[in-house]
Amino acid sequence: MLRAGFAGLALAFVATARAEDACARPPALDPAGREGAAQGRVQAVNERLELTLDDGRRLKIAGLDPPRPTPDNPDLDVRSGERLAAWLAGKDIVFRLTAPRPDRWGRYSVEAFAPAQAAAPSAVPVAQAALDAGLARFEPGAAARPCRTFLLAAETAARAGALGLWADPYYAIIAAGDHESFAEKAATSVIVEGRVTGVAKDGFRTTLLFGDRRGFDFSVTILQRNVKIFTAAGVDVEKFQGQTIRVRGLLDMRFGPQIEVSNPDEIEMLPQGQDAAAPKTAPQR
Structure with a gap:
């Protein structure tokens, strides 16, 4: 869990889905890869909130600017990665590529979706859930542009609740x-x-x-x-x-x-x- 519980979070995204399916609903898998939709199991999450899949691929979640250590929280980045890993590690996720090739660090930029809880059949957007929990700030850019409104709304909610990194005065x-x-x-x-x-x-x-x-x-x-x-x-x-x-x-x-x-x-x-x-x-x- 990132916030109080993903069951409530999943319900919160129902309204988002009605407004913009592409941002809130996972894409249909395309075996031929024409639409960039794929599936994989998360093996690890690092302090930069990057995902490593069990086949070795590394994913960067579009729209997430991971926290850095601060004077009062020197391990803030590590703890944020651990919280995201507690949700995602060992789980199958669905993702949509936002660029056809990896960046110079070998990472694929993606929009990712994961089950809100173990028994939940539906998946929620990882970026919005992480922002909603204060695990990251919004990172603007072409990859996140289609969902910018929803990502900013999630960041705003976390900041208003002083959640995660927003509890640290350094990030005010x-x-x-x-x-x-x-x-x-x-x-x-x-x-x-x-x-x-x-x-x-x-x-x-x-x-x-x-x-x-x-x-x-x-x-x-x-x-x-x-x-x-x-x-x-x-x-x-x-x-x-x-x-x-x-x-x-x-x-x-x-x-x-x-x-x-x-x-x-x-x-x-x-x-x-x-x-x-x-x-x-x-x-x-």
């Missing part, structure tokens, strides 16, 4: 004005929330500004070649001005706190007025 969402937290988390994957106060453009990039002090206040960078990806997705980056957004990515502190994003999946639009916890007082310059 950072308010855009919280300079102290930025200093502590340089070169790590973070989630930042705040209101875009301005949009600056030059020949190389578009920058979303979260304050008036360039190089000191938080910003989000979108390289010009990636602006085209936003445009193709129907997103006008200039319309982010005045909006409250949540952005996730690697925190770069070399030229002030900033995150570079490459596609719209890395940004969430939030209701006006919603923001992260009040930031700590920033030092005066």
Whole structure:
């Protein structure tokens, strides 16, 4: 079990199935492999939440960003892997390939489905169950895009309940004005929330500004070649001005706190007025 019990979790995904079968319902097995649907038995789960099947194949669950050790929880990654293994090890899973070939580390990116409990005939999505239990954060990308809404909803529920990694203050969402937290988390994957106060453009990039002090206040960078990806997705980056957004990515502190994003999946639009916890007082310059 990841949360209180998979029987309840399975029922929760019935509604999801009605809304989007492809995300909540396992694919039909295709012996010819034309649709990328297959089956295998899980032999092991590591601290990166990767699955090793008994035939040696390694699977990366699309949409899962595994936790890293933190100052208060140096074995957080190991314990998350153990919890997922307690559910999946020795069980048969059904999975759908999200890419035809393995990545450079030999892993197949997949959407995986596993029985909610030993006697349950139905299977639930592994990614949503893991996010719902706080075993990982959502990882944006092409592989997870079709189920992004449901994966984010599962992450939100776990965060609201302070489950798993969300019980660790290190993983709290950072308010855009919280300079102290930025200093502590340089070169790590973070989630930042705040209101875009301005949009600056030059020949190389578009920058979303979260304050008036360039190089000191938080910003989000979108390289010009990636602006085209936003445009193709129907997103006008200039319309982010005045909006409250949540952005996730690697925190770069070399030229002030900033995150570079490459596609719209890395940004969430939030209701006006919603923001992260009040930031700590920033030092005066």
